[in-house]
Amino acid sequence: NAGVTQTPKFQVLKTGQSMTLQCAQDMNHNSMYWYRQDPGMGLRLIYYSASEGTTDKGEVPNGYNVSRLNKREFSLRLESAAPSQTSVYFCASTQTAENSPLHFGNGTRLTVT
Amino acid sequence: AQTVTQSQPEMSVQEAETVTLSCTYDTSESNYYLFWYKQPPSRQMILVIRQEAYKQQNATENRFSVNFQKAAKSFSLKISDSQLGDTAMYFCAWRYSGGGADGLTFGKGTHLIIQP
Numbered sequence: 001n002a003g004v005t006q007t008p009k010f011q012v013l014k015t016g017q018s019m020t021l022q023c024a025q026d027m028n029h030n031s032m033y034w035y036r037q038d039p040g041m042g043l044r045l046i047y048y049s050a051s052e053g054t055t056d057k058g059e060v061p062n063g064y065n066v067s068r069l070n071k072r073e074f075s076l077r078l079e080s081a082a083p084s085q086t087s088v089y090f091c092a093s094t095q096t097a098e099n100s101p102l103h104f105g106n107g108t109r110l111t112v113t
Numbered sequence: 114a115q116t117v118t119q120s121q122p123e124m125s126v127q128e129a130e131t132v133t134l135s136c137t138y139d140t141s142e143s144n145y146y147l148f149w150y151k152q153p154p155s156r157q158m159i160l161v162i163r164q165e166a167y168k169q170q171n172a173t174e175n176r177f178s179v180n181f182q183k184a185a186k187s188f189s190l191k192i193s194d195s196q197l198g199d200t201a202m203y204f205c206a207w208r209y210s211g212g213g214a215d216g217l218t219f220g221k222g223t224h225l226i227i228q229p
Contacts (some may be wrong), residue, residue: 033216040122042204042221058216090158092216101148102217104158 002026006091006105009020013081013112021076021108023091027101030096032074033058034066043059043090049074050096081112115140119220121142126195133180134190134223136205136209144210147181147188160201164188166210176177185228192225200227 004025013019025032030051035043045058049068063085065077074093078085088109092102116139138147149161164172164181171179176193192199200212202224206217 031216035216035219040221042117042119042219043217044219045216048216056215088156092158093176096214101160103159107156 004051004091004093004103004105006089006108008108009106011108013078013110015082015112017081018077018079019081019110020078021089021091021110022073023075023105025091025093025103026050027093027103028071029093030071031094033069033094033102034064034076035075035090036060037103038087046054046076047091054104062085078110081110083112086110086112115142115209115218117205117206117218117220119203119205119223121223122221123224123226125220125226125228127198128195131191131193132194132195132225134191134192134203134205134225136188136220138186138188138205138207138218140186140207140209142209146208146210147179148176148206148208149179149190150204150219151199151204152204152222153198153200158204162190195227196229197229199225201225 007022033048034046047066048054052071091105094100094102118137137228145166147164151159158191162174180189205220219220
């Protein structure tokens with residue numbers, strides 16, 4: 001059981017380049033999330049998807065777009081990368097029940113030069 | 114908006130000691146859940162313990178226990194008989210229980226170092 005799988009693990013981009021971070025879960029979860037983690041800032045929510053076909057903005061959505069391709073997959077796209085987007089990105093998923101914890105992928109370390 | 118505050122950026126204790134990590138939160142909601150996550154150097158996010166706000170009894174998981182004070186909006190994590198493998202970042206998190214799927218609100222984390 002793989003859980004939540006993120007690709008790639010590491011990426012270096014130049015300012016202005018674009019890329020898509022991929023995320024897939026095999027736990028049949030309804031809700032999926034993208035967080036970014038920066039030193040001293042904890043994890044901040046970028047976007048989330050309550051169910052297939054729906055997406056909503058989180059705390060820090062500017063500069064990002066998302067696609068909930070199907071129930072399993074939720075991708076995060078940077079159209080024009082900026083150095084301020086240098087971060088570690090985590091995908092997570094959960095059942096709809098509120099006491100269900102989030103299950104996290106292993107993260108993507110992105111550096112924008 | 115809900116906020117979660119972890120006032121200790123870093124803590125260091127000797128192996129086998131007991132350590133308490135503090136967490137306070139601010140919310141006007143009465144029904145919610147609280148979580149502690151551990152992030153070792155591998156970067157993996159691991160659930161340590163969870164607490165339902167409607168339960169008065171404090172949650173425990175082996176060496177990990179919480180002190181949940183709802184009126185004070187406090188949710189501290191106690192680690193007993195600390196081990197070298199407990200060295201990690203620890204994040205406190207809050208989640209609304211009234212429906213919706215807007216995820217967890219995290220604190221900024223406490224870096225815990227267990228010294229041999």
